[in-house]
Amino acid sequence: MQVSELFVSAPGKAILHGEHAVVHGKVALAVSLNLRTYLRLETSTTGKVCINLPNIDTFFCWDVSELKQLITYSHGAKGDERKRLDPELLRTLREFADVTNGNLDTSNMATLSFLYLYLSLFRSGELPSLTVSVWSELPTGAGLGSSAAYSVCLAAALLSASGAIPTPLKEWDHTGRWCQEDLELINSWAFQGETIIHGNPSGVDNAVGTWGGMLRFLAGKIIPLNRVPLLRILLTNTKVPRSTKVLVARVKDKINKFPSIMTPVLDSVDAISCTCEKVLSEMTCEPITGEHYNILEELIDINQHHLNVMGVGHPTLDTLCQVTRTRGLHSKLTGAGGGGCGITLLRPETDYSVVQSTVQDLRDCGFDCWETSIGGPGVQQHSPLSIKEESLEILRRY
Numbered sequence: 001m002q003v004s005e006l007f008v009s010a011p012g013k014a015i016l017h018g019e020h021a022v023v024h025g026k027v028a029l030a031v032s033l034n035l036r037t038y039l040r041l042e043t044s045t046t047g048k049v050c051i052n053l054p055n056i057d058t059f060f061c062w063d064v065s066e067l068k069q070l071i072t073y074s075h076g077a078k079g080d081e082r083k084r085l086d087p088e089l090l091r092t093l094r095e096f097a098d099v100t101n102g103n104l105d106t107s108n109m110a111t112l113s114f115l116y117l118y119l120s121l122f123r124s125g126e127l128p129s130l131t132v133s134v135w136s137e138l139p140t141g142a143g144l145g146s147s148a149a150y151s152v153c154l155a156a157a158l159l160s161a162s163g164a165i166p167t168p169l170k171e172w173d174h175t176g177r178w179c180q181e182d183l184e185l186i187n188s189w190a191f192q193g194e195t196i197i198h199g200n201p202s203g204v205d206n207a208v209g210t211w212g213g214m215l216r217f218l219a220g221k222i223i224p225l226n227r228v229p230l231l232r233i234l235l236t237n238t239k240v241p242r243s244t245k246v247l248v249a250r251v252k253d254k255i256n257k258f259p260s261i262m263t264p265v266l267d268s269v270d271a272i273s274c275t276c277e278k279v280l281s282e283m284t285c286e287p288i289t290g291e292h293y294n295i296l297e298e299l300i301d302i303n304q305h306h307l308n309v310m311g312v313g314h315p316t317l318d319t320l321c322q323v324t325r326t327r328g329l330h331s332k333l334t335g336a337g338g339g340g341c342g343i344t345l346l347r348p349e350t351d352y353s354v355v356q357s358t359v360q361d362l363r364d365c366g367f368d369c370w371e372t373s374i375g376g377p378g379v380q381q382h383s384p385l386s387i388k389e390e391s392l393e394i395l396r397r398y
């Protein structure tokens with residue numbers, strides 16, 4: 001065991017275009033948020049492994065000796081264990097935690113992905129006693145990638161604790177970032193955590209959690225978009241709970257039922273992402289005009305219609321679009337939809353008073369609403385000094 005106390009964090013994300021279509025091999029454009037998930041890992045000599053997940057009211061402790069037996073029963077991963085889940089280990093863990101395959105319980109999903117990563121990453125040596133506490137600024141299950149931020153934090157912390165990757169924080173620094181090769185390893189294990197939570201993730205969310213910034217994602221290929229204009233975005237949480245796993249499965253059923261109808265919709269979303277990328281890039285090399293924003297707004301409107309066609313809309317999301325439309329602003333859902341969050345594009349000239357009135361209108365609908373800054377850094381190691389006092393207090397409380 002390499003560390004005694006370790007802090008890491010990873011950002012949430014907003015998908016500008018391409019949610020759901022990306023699961024079916026189409027382009028998505030996504031960007032990191034300034035809201036983060038923080039994890040503290042502490043080694044101990046108690047002979048126990050404990051997780052504290054206060055956001056979802058989940059607290060568990062197991063004896064290391066009990067967990068050791070689970071590895072004996074498992075035959076070990078075959079092939080490239082970073083890329084594919086080991087079905088045997090997952091089955092053993094489902095039995096151990098009494099979680100059936102169709103189970104969607106928040107706490108069960110988070111526990112299962114922790115145990116899976118812990119056992120996979122330490123199975124070749126001694127299983128260490130440790131306590132992992134996670135605290136997030138992100139709303140859980142609202143389309144802002146909380147599951148990916150959680151999985152990225154788990155992967156980074158457990159890989160570092162196992163010695164598979166170094167801890168990048170220098171004595172004199174407040175934050176440290178891993179090298180490209182280590183980030184790829186973190187990302188691939190985070191994808192496994194996402195797979196346990198989502199069922200069939202595209203990998204875009206864990207890629208943003210790992211690398212941060214804005215990126216283009218296509219079939220596992222990640223291209224950072226460095227030349228993008230500064231965008232002003234309003235985030236609205238309708239507070240309607242939903243599960244990404246259920247919504248992703250719903251879209252798949254629809255595609256299977258109406259392939260000739262849904263395939264053009266997915267192709268159109270792909271074209272929207274590509275057009276948006278082109279416009280964003282033009283905006284960095286020529287003077288930004290009103291026409292650039294007109295196109296971005298139209299793309300948002302068209303995509304929102306497509307997402308409704310896919311069956312992932314919600315009456316509250318329709319309300320969000322109507323309310324912002326009366327103020328001349330354009331919105332779409334972000335993430336899996338079915339409730340959760342939407343994004344509204346603000347133009348550079350959008351007056352502060354218009355933003356304030358829109359925020360108030362949306363709050364009057366019972367939604368949470370705030371202007372956000374985008375493009376925060378990907379996964380990081382922290383010194384305790386670089387974590388807000390309230391978050392540090394929560395992480396060290398257990």
Ligand SMILES: Nc1ncnc2c1ncn2[C@@H]1O[C@H](COP(=O)(O)OP(=O)(O)O)[C@@H](O)[C@H]1O
Nearest residue numbers: 055106109110136141142143144145146147244
């Ligand atoms: N802070 C957290 N602590 C523990 N588990 C979390 C946390 N954030 C997210 N999760 C896990 O991720 C799941 C939500 O994932 P998902 O439905 O994909 O929504 P999201 O849009 O937030 O990613 C939760 O049910 C839980 O299992």
Ligand SMILES: C[C@@](O)(CCOP(=O)(O)O)CC(=O)O
Nearest residue numbers: 019020143145201202335336
């Ligand atoms: C719907 C999807 O495109 C994004 C899901 O994001 P979230 O879990 O709702 O934050 C699924 C995926 O890409 O894995």
Ligand SMILES: [Mg+2]
Nearest residue numbers: 145147148244
């Ligand atoms: Mg998710």
